[in-house]
Amino acid sequence: MSKVINIDPEIMSGAPVFAGSRVTIKTFFDYLEQGHSIEDFLEGFPSVSREQVLNLLDLARQTLTCKEKLSMIYEDIVR
DSSP, X not given: OOOOEEOOTTSGGGOOEETTSSOBHHHHHHXXXXXXXXXXXXXXXXXXXXXXXXXXXXXXXXXXXXXXXXXXXXXXXXX
């Protein structure tokens, strides 16, 4: 998996961005939440590759389906 996320205080005030761009991860999820497709997002942000988007979704899937990983970031999990 290629590098997907970059966090650098000098880029977008340290917000997580797609590596090699200034496009925040939040922007991607905002697009999806508003009903836009991945295609719409990629057309609007050509500095982000399809591979990066798919890898981000895979990373989210791995995190949200693994109790151990999820409990590290979300303390209120019902056990």
